[in-house]
Amino acid sequence: MADAATQGQTAGDTPLLRFEGIGKRFGPVVAVEAFTLDIGQGEFFALLGPSGCGKTTLLRMLAGFETPSEGRILLDGDDIVAVPPHRRPVNMMFQSYALFPHLSVAGNIAFGLRQEKAGKAEIAERVTEMLALVRMPDFGRRRVDQLSGGQRQRVALARALIKRPRVLLLDEPMAALDKKLRAETQFELMELQRKLGTTFVIVTHDQDEAMIVADRIAVMEHGRLAQVAAPSEIYERPNSRWVADFIGEVTLIEGMLADGAIETGLGRFRAAIPSGGKKRDTAWLALRPEKLRIDAQRPTGGELNAVAGTVFEIGYRGDMSIYKVRLADRSLMKVALANTSARGQASFGIDDLVWLSWPPEAGWVLTR
Amino acid sequence: MGRKTSAFNVVSVALGLAFLYLPIVILVIYSFNGSRLVTVWGGWSLTWYRALLSDRAMIDAAWASLRIAALSASAATVLGTCAAIALTRMGRFRGRLLFSGMVYAPLVMPEVITGLSVLLLFVALDVDRGFWTISIAHTTLTLCFVTVIVQSRLISFDRSLEEAAMDLGCPPLKTFLTITLPLIAPAIAAGWMLAFSLSLDDLVIASFTTGPGATTLPIRIYSEVRLGVKPEINAVCTIMIAIVALGTVASSLLAKRGAMRRERAALSAQM
Ligand SMILES: Nc1ncnc2c1ncn2[C@@H]1O[C@H](COP(=O)(O)OP(=O)(O)O)[C@@H](O)[C@H]1O
Ligand SMILES: [Mg+2]
Numbered sequence: 001m002a003d004a005a006t007q008g009q010t011a012g013d014t015p016l017l018r019f020e021g022i023g024k025r026f027g028p029v030v031a032v033e034a035f036t037l038d039i040g041q042g043e044f045f046a047l048l049g050p051s052g053c054g055k056t057t058l059l060r061m062l063a064g065f066e067t068p069s070e071g072r073i074l075l076d077g078d079d080i081v082a083v084p085p086h087r088r089p090v091n092m093m094f095q096s097y098a099l100f101p102h103l104s105v106a107g108n109i110a111f112g113l114r115q116e117k118a119g120k121a122e123i124a125e126r127v128t129e130m131l132a133l134v135r136m137p138d139f140g141r142r143r144v145d146q147l148s149g150g151q152r153q154r155v156a157l158a159r160a161l162i163k164r165p166r167v168l169l170l171d172e173p174m175a176a177l178d179k180k181l182r183a184e185t186q187f188e189l190m191e192l193q194r195k196l197g198t199t200f201v202i203v204t205h206d207q208d209e210a211m212i213v214a215d216r217i218a219v220m221e222h223g224r225l226a227q228v229a230a231p232s233e234i235y236e237r238p239n240s241r242w243v244a245d246f247i248g249e250v251t252l253i254e255g256m257l258a259d260g261a262i263e264t265g266l267g268r269f270r271a272a273i274p275s276g277g278k279k280r281d282t283a284w285l286a287l288r289p290e291k292l293r294i295d296a297q298r299p300t301g302g303e304l305n306a307v308a309g310t311v312f313e314i315g316y317r318g319d320m321s322i323y324k325v326r327l328a329d330r331s332l333m334k335v336a337l338a339n340t341s342a343r344g345q346a347s348f349g350i351d352d353l354v355w356l357s358w359p360p361e362a363g364w365v366l367t368r
Numbered sequence: 369m370g371r372k373t374s375a376f377n378v379v380s381v382a383l384g385l386a387f388l389y390l391p392i393v394i395l396v397i398y399s400f401n402g403s404r405l406v407t408v409w410g411g412w413s414l415t416w417y418r419a420l421l422s423d424r425a426m427i428d429a430a431w432a433s434l435r436i437a438a439l440s441a442s443a444a445t446v447l448g449t450c451a452a453i454a455l456t457r458m459g460r461f462r463g464r465l466l467f468s469g470m471v472y473a474p475l476v477m478p479e480v481i482t483g484l485s486v487l488l489l490f491v492a493l494d495v496d497r498g499f500w501t502i503s504i505a506h507t508t509l510t511l512c513f514v515t516v517i518v519q520s521r522l523i524s525f526d527r528s529l530e531e532a533a534m535d536l537g538c539p540p541l542k543t544f545l546t547i548t549l550p551l552i553a554p555a556i557a558a559g560w561m562l563a564f565s566l567s568l569d570d571l572v573i574a575s576f577t578t579g580p581g582a583t584t585l586p587i588r589i590y591s592e593v594r595l596g597v598k599p600e601i602n603a604v605c606t607i608m609i610a611i612v613a614l615g616t617v618a619s620s621l622l623a624k625r626g627a628m629r630r631e632r633a634a635l636s637a638q639m
Contacts, residue, residue, distance in 0.1 A: 065531055085534040098532035102550050115537035163536065 014077055016041040016199055017062075017167060022071035024057050024223075031057040033223040035071070039167075044193050044200045046210035049220030050246070055203040056095075058220075059169050062201070063092045075166065086115070091165035095172045097156040099144045105155050106131070106140035112163040130158040133192070150181050157189075161196070170202040174209065186212050207247050211235065219243050235288075240368050244286045249322075251333045252366075253285045262365055265329050269305040270360040277367055284366045289322060289336035291362040294348065299357045306357040309333065311348050323348065325356060392609060399602035406597050416603040426604060429588035433568055434611075436499065436584060440506035441563035447507065448514025448563075449556055455515070456522040475512045482509060483576030490577060497579030505577040506567040513566065514559035521555035565612050 015038035022035040032054040039045050047055045060066040062073060064085030072079045080088060091112070099108050106127050113123045131137050134154035139147070147155065153173065160168055173189070174182045190213050193200045204210050210217050211231040219226040219234060226246075227239045238244035241252055255264030257277045262269055262285050269285055277283065293299065298306055309325040312332060316339075323335045335356055337347070348354055399417075403410025420426060451471050455464070474482055486505045490497055525548070533543040549556075571586040578587060585608065589601055 063531075063535055084540075085531070086537050086539050088535075092532070092535045094528045094532055096526065096528055098526065098528040100529060100533070100547060111533065111538075112536035115542075159532075159536070 015039060015074075016043075016076065017201075018072075018074040019058075020072040020074065022058070022061065022068045022073065024054070024061060024066060025069045031223055032061075032068075035223070035225055037218055037225060037228060039199065039201060042197050042199055044190065044213055044215045045202070046214035046217045047201065047203045047220060048207060048210040048217050049205065049226075051205050053220045054223040055205070055220060056171055057223075059092070059171055059201065059203050062167070063090060063169055064088050089163075089165055090167040090169060091160040091163055092169040093156050093160045093171065093173055095175060097152050097176075099152060099155060099159070101144055103144070104140065105136070105142045105144065105147070108144065108155055109140075109158045109162055111159060116163070126162055130162050133161070134158045149176055150185070153177065153185065157192075161198070165198065167199045167201055170200060172204055173202065174204075174206075182209070189213060211247075219246065221246075237364060238286065238366065241284055241286070241366050244364070244366060249289050249334055249336075251287045251289070253287070253331075255283060255285060257281045257283050257365070257367075262363075266307050266327055267305075269363060270303065271305075271363040271365050272360065274365055274367055277365070281367060286364045286366055287333070287358060287362070289334040290320075290338075291358055292333070292335045293357045294323060294325070294335050294337060295355045295357065296348075296352070298355045301357075303360055304357045305360065305363070306355050307333070308353065308355050311350050311352045311354060314348075314350065321347075323354075325354060395602055396606045396609065398599065399606040401599055401602070404599065406599060406602075416599045419600050420603050420607075423600065425583075426585075426588060426600070429583045429585045430604070430607075432499065432582055433585040436503050436506060436574075437564045437567040440503045440510060440567045441560050443503070443507040444510040444514050444563045445556060445560045448511045448559060449518050451511070451515045452518035452522055456519055471515050472512050474509055475516070479509070479570070479572040483573040486573065487576040497577055498582035501577040501579065502574050502582060502584065505573050506563075506570060509570065509573055510563035510566045513562050514556075517559040517562065518552060518555050521552045525552065561615055564615065568608065568612065 017039040019035050019037045022032055023030070024032040035058065047058060049055055057066060061068050064080075064083060068081060073081055075089070100111065103111065109130050110123050110127050113126060118126075127140065128137075131140055134157055136151060136154055136158075139151065139155075144152065144155070153176070157173070170189075174185050177185060186209060189200075189202075202210070202213060211234075214231060216228060216230055217234055218228045221242055227234055227243050229237075234243065235247055238247060244250045244252065253262075253264050253266060253269075255262040255269075257263075257273055257279055258268065259279070260270060260273060262271055262273075262283055264285065271285060274283075298308070307327055309327040311323055312326040313324040315322040315324075318339070320336050320338045323337060324332045325335060327333055333356060398406065400412050400414065401408075401410055402413035402415060451467075455468050455471070458464070483505070486501075486508060487497075490501050495501060529547055529551070530543050533547045534540065538546065569586060570584075571590055574584045574587055578584065585604065589604060592598060592601060
């Protein structure tokens with residue numbers, strides 16, 4: 001699992017952060033298991049997985065609030081498992097923000113520096129600087145309960161950044177924001193990370209969010225690492241059906257490996273066969289909806305794979321429509337069609353007979 | 369949007385308040401009665417307050433009561449807060465159930481039994497009964513009330529606040545002092561006030577554990593009333609009510625001022 005292939009692009013020589021065979025059990029519950037991962041200096045890294053898969057537990061072990069049941073966590077090559085939270089050079093932004101209600105905005109932001117016994121002048125200067133950084137220059141005197149959700153989120157961010165941590169940990173930082181604000185905040189966070197060059201490790205269950213903000217994503221499944229790679233790699237070349245299904249929309253067709261193709265109940269489709277795959281192995285062809293063409297006639301073109309079906313359901317989404325097409329074996333295949341009438345795309349109605357087609361390189365063959 | 373004030377609500381609130389406060393109001397009014405007879409209104413006067421000033425025994429008893437209440441409330445607050453922290457924070461330590469049961473027992477234990485058992489203890493230990501024995505017995509009585517109040521605050525306390533403080537470099541003990549304590553201070557103050565009032569008004573346990581030279585106000589009042597209600601007693605009780613009321617108001621004002629002061633301190637960092 002932990003070889004270079006699952007790790008995606010390797011991150012420099014000595015990684016800033018390394019999880020080495022980390023496991024964590026709460027009584028009978030296994031929250032994290034055999035988790036090995038490197039995170040490089042300056043990366044914007046996302047831990048992505050469905051709720052309950054152990055993301056928060058992993059982050060809390062990094063911050064020092066939980067002790068791993070096994071394994072080591074290395075920061076700059078040193079094992080930090082035994083270091084208490086208040087001595088770790090990492091800071092965390094909590095999901096609930098955890099702002100101190102008895103302190104003002106400035107008091108909250110200054111808290112970390114106060115612990116270092118920094119001088120009054122320096123604290124004042126850095127607090128002003130952080131307030132400017134999160135674009136809240138005039139809010140220092142406000143009480144925390146006078147802030148909106150978005151403002152609280154920024155204060156929490158400023159408070160976690162003021163000590164210039166080696167790693168900033170963010171636990172579902174945008175879960176409490178509404179959709180529009182979330183989109184804005186995602187871009188602000190990316191801009192901030194580029195400007196500061198700090199390593200960000202974000203935890204999220206929102207795959208869109210992870211894809212937008214992160215340089216690399218670790219997908220987690222039941223406390224285990226499923227895949228680590230750049231967002232495009234995870235989307236285009238998932239390493240398992242589970243990852244393919246978790247990230248975005250996909251249609252999976254079961255079949256058997258053949259020579260440069262996969263034999264399925266719907267026919268033989270040309271596709272690149274994974275290097276380790278043997279003939280007659282069970283495999284699945286993964287097709288993303290936006291990579292398929294939909295036509296009224298069978299398209300011509302020697303290399304194209306094609307399959308016929310009838311339109312079963314149309315989901316209108318504004319920018320695009322998702323067609324569910326029923327195939328000969330009664331399974332459904334999803335096709336996305338951009339609603340660009342200017343391009344003269346044909347549109348179809350329920351029960352229309354259609355042909356779906358894709359070039360061999362648009363499909364991705366999975367063996368597990 | 370505004371809530372309707374129906375006749376039913378008004379009446380039930382009025383009845384409830386009357387039930388609670390009518391006897392007290394009557395007592396307060398009669399403490400200003402000019403007549404010697406408790407049941408006859410003789411016009412407004414401060415006679416009985418003046419009489420009180422020269423009643424040495426009554427003043428001594430009041431002073432003893434206040435000292436015992438302050439001492440036992442303070443001790444109960446410290447111990448009760450510690451117990452509350454142990455109960456909420458130490459997880460499932462061995463004997464937790466027994467410990468919490470033992471902390472809460474005096475809450476429902478008849479005072480006569482508490483008083484008697486404490487008395488037996490003091491007798492067995494052969495200590496002189498008086499100021500200290502009453503204070504200790506009152507600490508025993510009021511500790512569990514403080515624990516209940518502080519514990520309910522701690523249960524609703526957001527632990528991530530403490531984690532955030534530690535994450536920002538604050539060691540555990542300092543985190544408790546600078547984050548946890550200020551936030552639960554109102555509950556602790558409320559616990560102290562309750563303990564103080566309970567001690568001030570306790571007759572049963574004080575009677576069991578008192579000794580020569582340590583007469584508390586309730587003991588004094590009770591022994592006087594047995595010989596007939598004197599208007600002077602009304603005056604003493606009115607003063608007690610005033611002290612308790614003032615204490616409650618003061619503690620809430622203090623809590624508010626503390627919050628404002630903290631805010632100003634934080635502001636100076638920003639300037
Ligand atoms: N303190 C704890 N005690 C017991 N079980 C826990 C504790 N923290 C987390 N878990 C369990 O560990 C698993 C992973 O939880 P978590 O890391 O919070 O998941 P995520 O953040 O991915 O939603 C869950 O099954 C959760 O119930
Ligand atoms: Mg979580």
